[in-house]
Amino acid sequence: MNDGMSGQTALITGGARGIGFAIAKGLARRGVRLVLADLDARQLETAQATLAEMGADVTCVEVNVADSAACDRAVDAAATSGNGRLDILVHSAGIGLERLFLETTDEEWSRMLDVDLSGAFYCCRAAGRVMQAQGYGRIVNIASTAGVAGGTGRAAYGAAKGGVVMLTRVLAVELATSGVTVNALAPGAIETDLVAQMHSETTRRVYRRAIPADRYGTPDEVAAAAIFLTTPEAAYVTGHVLAVDGGFLAAGILHKD
Numbered sequence: 001m002n003d004g005m006s007g008q009t010a011l012i013t014g015g016a017r018g019i020g021f022a023i024a025k026g027l028a029r030r031g032v033r034l035v036l037a038d039l040d041a042r043q044l045e046t047a048q049a050t051l052a053e054m055g056a057d058v059t060c061v062e063v064n065v066a067d068s069a070a071c072d073r074a075v076d077a078a079a080t081s082g083n084g085r086l087d088i089l090v091h092s093a094g095i096g097l098e099r100l101f102l103e104t105t106d107e108e109w110s111r112m113l114d115v116d117l118s119g120a121f122y123c124c125r126a127a128g129r130v131m132q133a134q135g136y137g138r139i140v141n142i143a144s145t146a147g148v149a150g151g152t153g154r155a156a157y158g159a160a161k162g163g164v165v166m167l168t169r170v171l172a173v174e175l176a177t178s179g180v181t182v183n184a185l186a187p188g189a190i191e192t193d194l195v196a197q198m199h200s201e202t203t204r205r206v207y208r209r210a211i212p213a214d215r216y217g218t219p220d221e222v223a224a225a226a227i228f229l230t231t232p233e234a235a236y237v238t239g240h241v242l243a244v245d246g247g248f249l250a251a252g253i254l255h256k257d
Ligand SMILES: NC(=O)c1ccc[n+]([C@@H]2O[C@H](COP(=O)([O-])OP(=O)(O)OC[C@H]3O[C@@H](n4cnc5c(N)ncnc54)[C@H](O)[C@@H]3O)[C@@H](O)[C@H]2O)c1
Pocket: 013, 014, 015, 016, 017, 018, 019, 020, 037, 038, 039, 040, 043, 063, 064, 065, 066, 092, 093, 094, 095, 096, 115, 142, 143, 144, 145, 186, 187, 188, 189, 190, 191, 192, 193, 194, 195
Protein backbone atom coordinates (compact mmCIF):
# COMPACT_ATOMS: atom_id res chain seq x y z
CA MET A 1 0.00 0.00 0.00
CA ASN A 2 1.41 3.47 -0.73
CA ASP A 3 -1.44 5.86 -1.71
CA GLY A 4 1.07 7.93 -3.68
CA MET A 5 2.96 8.61 -0.46
CA SER A 6 5.94 6.34 -1.02
CA GLY A 7 9.19 8.31 -0.69
CA GLN A 8 7.60 11.17 1.26
CA THR A 9 9.15 12.27 4.55
CA ALA A 10 7.26 12.60 7.82
CA LEU A 11 8.28 14.04 11.17
CA ILE A 12 6.30 12.52 14.03
CA THR A 13 6.72 14.11 17.44
CA GLY A 14 5.82 11.84 20.31
CA GLY A 15 6.36 9.08 17.78
CA ALA A 16 8.02 6.66 20.18
CA ARG A 17 4.82 5.55 21.85
CA GLY A 18 1.03 5.52 21.88
CA ILE A 19 -0.88 7.42 19.21
CA GLY A 20 2.26 8.84 17.56
CA PHE A 21 3.77 5.37 17.22
CA ALA A 22 0.54 3.96 15.75
CA ILE A 23 0.58 6.75 13.15
CA ALA A 24 4.26 6.01 12.44
CA LYS A 25 3.38 2.38 11.71
CA GLY A 26 0.55 3.44 9.41
CA LEU A 27 2.81 5.79 7.46
CA ALA A 28 5.59 3.17 7.32
CA ARG A 29 3.15 0.76 5.63
CA ARG A 30 2.68 3.44 2.95
CA GLY A 31 6.40 3.69 2.28
CA VAL A 32 6.88 7.04 4.02
CA ARG A 33 10.37 7.84 5.38
CA LEU A 34 10.04 8.53 9.10
CA VAL A 35 11.76 10.81 11.56
CA LEU A 36 10.59 10.17 15.12
CA ALA A 37 11.13 12.97 17.64
CA ASP A 38 10.58 12.16 21.28
CA LEU A 39 11.81 12.91 24.78
CA ASP A 40 12.19 9.25 25.69
CA ALA A 41 15.45 7.86 24.24
CA ARG A 42 14.83 4.25 25.35
CA GLN A 43 11.34 4.19 23.91
CA LEU A 44 12.71 5.68 20.67
CA GLU A 45 15.12 2.75 20.35
CA THR A 46 12.31 0.23 20.80
CA ALA A 47 10.10 2.05 18.31
CA GLN A 48 12.92 2.29 15.77
CA ALA A 49 13.61 -1.45 16.04
CA THR A 50 9.95 -2.35 15.49
CA LEU A 51 9.62 0.00 12.51
CA ALA A 52 12.89 -1.21 10.99
CA GLU A 53 11.56 -4.79 11.20
CA MET A 54 8.62 -3.57 9.11
CA GLY A 55 11.16 -2.38 6.52
CA ALA A 56 10.74 1.31 7.33
CA ASP A 57 13.41 3.93 6.76
CA VAL A 58 13.44 5.53 10.20
CA THR A 59 15.62 8.08 11.99
CA CYS A 60 15.21 9.16 15.60
CA VAL A 61 15.92 12.46 17.32
CA GLU A 62 15.73 13.07 21.04
CA VAL A 63 13.76 16.26 21.52
CA ASN A 64 11.89 18.14 24.20
CA VAL A 65 9.14 19.92 22.28
CA ALA A 66 8.95 22.59 24.98
CA ASP A 67 12.33 23.77 23.67
CA SER A 68 11.93 25.98 20.60
CA ALA A 69 15.51 25.47 19.31
CA ALA A 70 15.19 21.69 19.72
CA CYS A 71 12.03 21.71 17.59
CA ASP A 72 13.89 23.68 14.90
CA ARG A 73 16.65 21.05 15.00
CA ALA A 74 14.12 18.20 14.70
CA VAL A 75 12.57 19.82 11.63
CA ASP A 76 16.04 20.39 10.15
CA ALA A 77 16.91 16.73 10.76
CA ALA A 78 13.68 15.63 9.08
CA ALA A 79 14.23 17.89 6.08
CA THR A 80 17.81 16.66 5.77
CA SER A 81 16.64 13.07 5.81
CA GLY A 82 14.11 14.01 3.09
CA ASN A 83 16.79 15.67 0.92
CA GLY A 84 15.38 19.07 1.74
CA ARG A 85 11.70 18.08 1.80
CA LEU A 86 9.35 17.62 4.71
CA ASP A 87 5.95 16.45 3.50
CA ILE A 88 4.19 15.57 6.74
CA LEU A 89 4.27 16.74 10.35
CA VAL A 90 2.26 14.79 12.88
CA HIS A 91 2.54 16.53 16.21
CA SER A 92 1.56 14.00 18.87
CA ALA A 93 4.02 14.75 21.69
CA GLY A 94 2.11 15.71 24.78
CA ILE A 95 1.44 15.15 28.43
CA GLY A 96 -1.78 14.93 30.39
CA LEU A 97 -3.09 16.22 33.69
CA GLU A 98 -6.31 15.55 35.56
CA ARG A 99 -6.56 18.29 38.19
CA LEU A 100 -9.50 20.38 39.38
CA PHE A 101 -9.14 24.02 38.35
CA LEU A 102 -9.03 25.38 41.91
CA GLU A 103 -6.28 22.90 42.81
CA THR A 104 -4.09 23.46 39.75
CA THR A 105 -0.70 24.93 40.69
CA ASP A 106 1.27 27.55 38.75
CA GLU A 107 3.88 24.90 37.94
CA GLU A 108 1.30 22.46 36.55
CA TRP A 109 -0.32 25.20 34.48
CA SER A 110 3.00 26.37 33.03
CA ARG A 111 4.26 22.86 32.30
CA MET A 112 1.06 21.94 30.49
CA LEU A 113 1.15 25.08 28.34
CA ASP A 114 4.90 24.71 27.68
CA VAL A 115 4.67 21.13 26.46
CA ASP A 116 1.19 20.81 24.97
CA LEU A 117 0.66 24.28 23.49
CA SER A 118 4.07 25.88 22.98
CA GLY A 119 5.40 22.53 21.70
CA ALA A 120 2.75 22.56 18.98
CA PHE A 121 3.55 26.18 18.14
CA TYR A 122 7.31 25.57 17.81
CA CYS A 123 6.94 22.40 15.72
CA CYS A 124 4.25 23.80 13.43
CA ARG A 125 6.17 27.03 12.88
CA ALA A 126 9.40 25.27 11.95
CA ALA A 127 7.66 22.71 9.72
CA GLY A 128 5.34 25.35 8.25
CA ARG A 129 8.30 27.37 7.02
CA VAL A 130 9.76 24.40 5.14
CA MET A 131 6.37 23.38 3.76
CA GLN A 132 5.41 26.86 2.62
CA ALA A 133 8.73 27.19 0.78
CA GLN A 134 8.27 23.84 -1.00
CA GLY A 135 4.58 24.51 -1.76
CA TYR A 136 3.27 21.30 -0.19
CA GLY A 137 2.63 19.95 3.28
CA ARG A 138 0.30 18.08 5.60
CA ILE A 139 0.24 19.03 9.27
CA VAL A 140 -1.83 17.03 11.75
CA ASN A 141 -1.91 18.18 15.35
CA ILE A 142 -3.16 15.78 17.99
CA ALA A 143 -5.44 17.93 20.13
CA SER A 144 -8.15 16.37 22.32
CA THR A 145 -11.88 16.38 23.03
CA ALA A 146 -10.71 18.16 26.20
CA GLY A 147 -9.78 21.10 23.97
CA VAL A 148 -13.33 21.29 22.63
CA ALA A 149 -15.62 20.44 25.58
CA GLY A 150 -15.19 21.45 29.22
CA GLY A 151 -14.40 18.25 31.10
CA THR A 152 -13.91 18.04 34.86
CA GLY A 153 -10.25 18.29 35.84
CA ARG A 154 -9.17 19.50 32.42
CA ALA A 155 -8.46 23.21 33.11
CA ALA A 156 -4.78 23.25 32.17
CA TYR A 157 -4.88 20.32 29.74
CA GLY A 158 -8.07 21.55 28.08
CA ALA A 159 -6.80 25.14 27.80
CA ALA A 160 -3.60 23.90 26.17
CA LYS A 161 -5.47 21.63 23.75
CA GLY A 162 -8.03 24.36 23.03
CA GLY A 163 -5.04 26.49 22.10
CA VAL A 164 -3.82 23.76 19.75
CA VAL A 165 -7.24 23.76 18.06
CA MET A 166 -7.08 27.52 17.45
CA LEU A 167 -3.43 27.38 16.40
CA THR A 168 -4.44 24.76 13.84
CA ARG A 169 -7.20 26.96 12.42
CA VAL A 170 -5.04 30.07 12.16
CA LEU A 171 -2.19 28.20 10.53
CA ALA A 172 -4.61 26.54 8.12
CA VAL A 173 -5.88 29.95 7.08
CA GLU A 174 -2.42 31.48 6.70
CA LEU A 175 -1.05 28.55 4.66
CA ALA A 176 -4.16 27.81 2.62
CA THR A 177 -2.78 29.05 -0.67
CA SER A 178 0.60 27.33 -0.19
CA GLY A 179 -0.48 23.74 -0.74
CA VAL A 180 -0.19 23.12 2.98
CA THR A 181 -3.15 21.74 4.95
CA VAL A 182 -3.31 21.96 8.72
CA ASN A 183 -5.81 19.89 10.67
CA ALA A 184 -6.28 18.59 14.18
CA LEU A 185 -7.60 15.38 15.62
CA ALA A 186 -9.59 15.45 18.81
CA PRO A 187 -9.23 11.97 20.24
CA GLY A 188 -11.51 10.98 23.09
CA ALA A 189 -10.41 8.26 25.50
CA ILE A 190 -7.77 6.13 23.79
CA GLU A 191 -6.04 3.17 25.48
CA THR A 192 -2.40 4.30 25.73
CA ASP A 193 0.22 4.57 28.49
CA LEU A 194 -0.83 8.19 29.02
CA VAL A 195 -4.38 7.12 29.82
CA ALA A 196 -3.16 4.21 31.96
CA GLN A 197 -1.39 6.81 34.13
CA MET A 198 -4.08 9.49 34.00
CA HIS A 199 -7.43 7.70 34.26
CA SER A 200 -8.48 6.41 37.66
CA GLU A 201 -11.13 3.67 37.89
CA THR A 202 -13.68 6.41 38.64
CA THR A 203 -12.63 8.39 35.57
CA ARG A 204 -12.91 5.27 33.42
CA ARG A 205 -16.42 4.51 34.68
CA VAL A 206 -17.62 8.10 34.23
CA TYR A 207 -15.99 8.38 30.83
CA ARG A 208 -17.47 5.14 29.48
CA ARG A 209 -20.94 6.25 30.51
CA ALA A 210 -20.49 9.35 28.33
CA ILE A 211 -19.23 7.47 25.26
CA PRO A 212 -22.01 6.26 22.95
CA ALA A 213 -19.71 3.51 21.59
CA ASP A 214 -19.36 2.33 25.21
CA ARG A 215 -15.63 1.67 25.00
CA TYR A 216 -12.26 3.37 24.82
CA GLY A 217 -10.68 3.70 21.38
CA THR A 218 -7.39 2.26 20.15
CA PRO A 219 -4.30 4.10 18.87
CA ASP A 220 -4.81 2.39 15.48
CA GLU A 221 -8.28 3.93 15.22
CA VAL A 222 -6.76 7.38 15.73
CA ALA A 223 -4.01 6.55 13.25
CA ALA A 224 -6.58 5.70 10.55
CA ALA A 225 -8.03 9.22 10.80
CA ALA A 226 -4.60 10.84 10.91
CA ILE A 227 -3.40 8.96 7.83
CA PHE A 228 -6.35 10.22 5.79
CA LEU A 229 -5.41 13.82 6.64
CA THR A 230 -1.79 13.20 5.57
CA THR A 231 -2.68 11.94 2.08
CA PRO A 232 -2.26 14.08 -1.03
CA GLU A 233 -5.98 13.47 -1.73
CA ALA A 234 -7.02 15.34 1.42
CA ALA A 235 -5.91 18.59 -0.26
CA TYR A 236 -9.21 20.44 0.33
CA VAL A 237 -9.58 19.51 4.01
CA THR A 238 -7.93 22.18 6.12
CA GLY A 239 -8.58 23.88 9.43
CA HIS A 240 -10.72 20.93 10.46
CA VAL A 241 -10.93 19.35 13.90
CA LEU A 242 -11.84 15.69 13.52
CA ALA A 243 -13.13 13.95 16.62
CA VAL A 244 -12.10 10.32 17.03
CA ASP A 245 -14.12 9.68 20.14
CA GLY A 246 -16.80 6.99 19.74
CA GLY A 247 -19.44 9.74 19.55
CA PHE A 248 -18.46 11.46 22.83
CA LEU A 249 -18.68 15.04 21.49
CA ALA A 250 -21.84 14.32 19.52
CA ALA A 251 -23.79 12.99 22.49
CA GLY A 252 -26.58 14.59 24.46
CA ILE A 253 -28.96 12.49 26.50
CA LEU A 254 -27.64 8.95 26.69
CA HIS A 255 -29.76 5.99 27.75
CA LYS A 256 -27.11 3.85 29.41
CA ASP A 257 -26.59 2.10 32.73
N1 LIG B 1 -4.64 8.74 24.93
C1 LIG B 1 -5.69 9.54 24.92
O1 LIG B 1 -6.78 9.19 25.38
C2 LIG B 1 -5.60 10.91 24.31
C3 LIG B 1 -6.78 11.61 24.15
C4 LIG B 1 -6.74 12.87 23.58
C5 LIG B 1 -5.54 13.40 23.18
N2 LIG B 1 -4.39 12.70 23.36
C6 LIG B 1 -3.15 13.33 22.92
O2 LIG B 1 -2.49 12.48 22.04
C7 LIG B 1 -1.08 12.71 22.12
C8 LIG B 1 -0.38 11.38 22.34
O3 LIG B 1 -0.86 10.83 23.54
P1 LIG B 1 -0.67 9.29 23.89
O4 LIG B 1 -1.90 8.86 24.58
O5 LIG B 1 -0.17 8.56 22.72
O6 LIG B 1 0.46 9.44 25.02
P2 LIG B 1 1.78 8.59 25.31
O7 LIG B 1 2.22 9.06 26.65
O8 LIG B 1 1.55 7.15 25.09
O9 LIG B 1 2.78 9.12 24.17
C9 LIG B 1 3.20 10.45 24.19
C10 LIG B 1 4.61 10.51 23.66
O10 LIG B 1 5.03 11.88 23.72
C11 LIG B 1 6.32 11.93 24.27
N3 LIG B 1 6.52 13.21 24.94
C12 LIG B 1 5.95 13.64 26.09
N4 LIG B 1 6.43 14.86 26.41
C13 LIG B 1 7.31 15.20 25.43
C14 LIG B 1 8.12 16.33 25.20
N5 LIG B 1 8.14 17.36 26.06
N6 LIG B 1 8.90 16.35 24.11
C15 LIG B 1 8.91 15.31 23.25
N7 LIG B 1 8.16 14.19 23.41
C16 LIG B 1 7.37 14.15 24.50
C17 LIG B 1 6.39 10.77 25.25
O11 LIG B 1 7.73 10.39 25.53
C18 LIG B 1 5.61 9.70 24.50
O12 LIG B 1 6.42 8.92 23.68
C19 LIG B 1 -0.88 13.69 23.26
O13 LIG B 1 -0.74 14.99 22.73
C20 LIG B 1 -2.17 13.59 24.04
O14 LIG B 1 -2.49 14.77 24.74
C21 LIG B 1 -4.38 11.46 23.92
